[in-house]
Amino acid sequence: MKIAFFDTKSYDRPGFEEFCKQQNVCFKFFETKLNEDTVELARGYDGVCVFVNDTLNAAVIDKLYAYGVRVIALRCAGFNNVDLDAAEGKLAVLRVPAYSPYAVAEHAMAMLLTSVRRIHKAYVRTKGFNFSLNDLTGFDLHGKTVGVIGTGKIGRVFIDICRGFGMHVLAYDKYPAANSGIQYVSLDELFAKSNILSLHCPLTDETYHMINDRSIEQMKKGVVIINTSRGALIDAEALLKGIKTRKVGAACLDVYEEESEFFFEDYSGHIVEDDTLARLITMPNVIVTSHQAFLTEEALQNIAETTVQNIVTFFQTGSCENEVRKQVKV
Numbered sequence: 120m121k122i123a124f125f126d127t128k129s130y131d132r133p134g135f136e137e138f139c140k141q142q143n144v145c146f147k148f149f150e151t152k153l154n155e156d157t158v159e160l161a162r163g164y165d166g167v168c169v170f171v172n173d174t175l176n177a178a179v180i181d182k183l184y185a186y187g188v189r190v191i192a193l194r195c196a197g198f199n200n201v202d203l204d205a206a207e208g209k210l211a212v213l214r215v216p217a218y219s220p221y222a223v224a225e226h227a228m229a230m231l232l233t234s235v236r237r238i239h240k241a242y243v244r245t246k247g248f249n250f251s252l253n254d255l256t257g258f259d260l261h262g263k264t265v266g267v268i269g270t271g272k273i274g275r276v277f278i279d280i281c282r283g284f285g286m287h288v289l290a291y292d293k294y295p296a297a298n299s300g301i302q303y304v305s306l307d308e309l310f311a312k313s314n315i316l317s318l319h320c321p322l323t324d325e326t327y328h329m330i331n332d333r334s335i336e337q338m339k340k341g342v343v344i345i346n347t348s349r350g351a352l353i354d355a356e357a358l359l360k361g362i363k364t365r366k367v368g369a370a371c372l373d374v375y376e377e378e379s380e381f382f383f384e385d386y387s388g389h390i391v392e393d394d395t396l397a398r399l400i401t402m403p404n405v406i407v408t409s410h411q412a413f414l415t416e417e418a419l420q421n422i423a424e425t426t427v428q429n430i431v432t433f434f435q436t437g438s439c440e441n442e443v444r445k446q447v448k449v
């Protein structure tokens with residue numbers, strides 16, 4: 120099985136090289152992302168292995184099919200970057216539904232703590248021997264209400280962590296989990312009552328821009344918004360407006376709607392053209408990490424193992440339990 124591996128980073132290779140040795144899978148590692156300009160590289164391969172910012176629209180999928188590619192192996196959980204309608208009947212779409220919910224939930228809490236205790240500012244200050252405490256006043260998480268949107272694998276781990284901090288947890292999920300001990304409320308109530316909001320639902324037509332002018336209007340003044348899910352859950356312009364008017368107290372963003380052009384690359388010597396991203400980053404109360412929440416040793420190992428196993432199972436049996444089907448909305 121020959122697989123073209125797109126958007127390769129140094130941290131991807133060790134895990135995949137280890138697991139592909141144990142199986143009859145041969146990876147060719149390309150640093151470029153997969154898109155309409157690079158799809159030609161996949162000619163002659165049985166499958167492509169892709170990540171969150173590769174583009175798998177109808178044009179790319181049709182070309183992959185014409186080149187003989189039969190599998191899209193996502194090395195991530197989300198599949199919003201794949202046109203499932205276009206893939207149907209042509210290419211199987213496989214994913215890694217869970218690799219470490221702890222990695223993402225712990226990152227969400229790390230960002231929250233950094234933000235509310237001003238660690239990002241203190242770190243820079245003490246590096247320059249500035250030991251002043253001015254403007255570093257934070258607030259206790261204990262006793263605060265956190266609203267969690269999406270109570271799947273990651274959302275539930277995040278809820279457990281929050282409970283450990285003595286926070287009051289409210290949640291919203293389109294499909295609430297029965298007998299979970301989670302206090303579900305409507306989205307309106309969640310927005311109105313939460314001091315902190317954390318997004319853990321997938322990006323779908325329904326959840327696109329769920330954080331917008333209207334929902335921000337409903338929120339408490341000073342609300343802290345955490346997004347480790349998908350960028351387009353938040354209308355970034357509306358968030359910026361909410362920050363400027365002081366309605367939003369802080370934002371912790373591991374994802375951004377237009378991240379595919381920038382995230383995972385070093386733009387330090389460049390002029391970033393995205394004014395909204397640039398403006399958000401200049402805000403003292405906005406913390407941005409570049410889709411890093413998944414990045415732990417444990418998660419990378421699990422991603423490599425499951426992705427290789429998905430490919431092997433699919434080519435050996437013609438199906439795979441981790442195949443994404445069009446009607447499945449997660």
Ligand code: NAI
Nearest residue numbers: 197269270271272273292293294319320321347348412413
């Ligand atoms: P999951 O499938 O276990 O849970 C998702 C939950 O969202 C489910 O309980 C589902 O019922 C709920 N949901 C579905 N539609 C909804 C809607 N319209 N409104 C509210 N809730 C809805 O997924 P998991 O593993 O917890 O991952 C959550 C998201 O985290 C993924 O979709 C992915 O976008 C993101 N993610 C981000 C990573 C990162 O590195 N930043 C890494 C891994 C996942």
